[in-house]
Amino acid sequence: MTSRGVIPESVIPPPSEVSDAPDEKQRARARVGMTLKNKWRIDALLGVGGMASVYAVTHRNGSRAALKILHAEFARDVGIRDRFLREGYVANKIDHPGRVAILDDDITEQDEPFLVMELLDGETVQQLWKRKSRKLPVAEALWIAGEVLKTLESFHGEGIVHRDLKPANIFITKDNVVKLLDFGVARLRGAPGDKTKAGTALGTPSFMAPEQAMGLTEGVDGRADLFSIGATLYAVLSGQRLHQGRSDNEAFILAATTPAPSLARIAPELPASVIGLVDKALAWDRRNRFDSAEQMRQEVLRVLEEIGASV
16 A cells, blocks of 8 residues: 555446546546646546546645546536435435545536545455455454444435445455445435436446346345345355356346355355355345344354454
């Protein structure tokens, strides 16, 4: 990690989503050294993703932050603009150490919306997973899940469903604070501004609950996030992700039509209580999953105690 901090992979999309368009990369590089809205000096380009470019910036008062600018081609789409800016509203709705504070939002002189957020120092679970050869120790994986569930208790209590939990959207700071990233596709229960259309699936299929993959907007509640935690545990404990299609469309179809296999099929060496925890979270019928983030967190703690694990 560098002293300037790390921008989460939810802000810089994973490799499959990274833009290869030279024009967008050139535009992104050209902004370095500029000052936006007479207050945010762009110090360095940290990444160019499929939807946005991310920079390290310094405010005119000397404070440092991360700044994410939506690409011009998406800035013209009202729905995408709204969803992009909504990330700030949703993340700031809860005052919890497990969320990333959004410090500012605005529109560039070129009519491109941007978000300013705290600059993090650490790594995502995706980066940690790769660094540890795609398998995490059971105790570490369960500790991470427990910390995520603590944050979800607060968000779910306010009717907020994240809808895109995955290793790239879970960040561990150097102080061992676990933060949830990228609330751009989160849904607020009953919010009049929620314009997600029925039949439209938002999220990442390898970590997506079946009801979400089917586009059943009204059928997605906090238990979809619990499925995503189960899918994350499945991946980091076994080394394999669920629903790995040859294309995004195939992966969505698999997520919507194929129940998750038991973790025992690919990681039979794991303790039975760990397998049971993950399998319950990944139940096809959400009524068979944990009822709440709190209930799942209590089971995580029980399993940790049962296997005598320490973090």
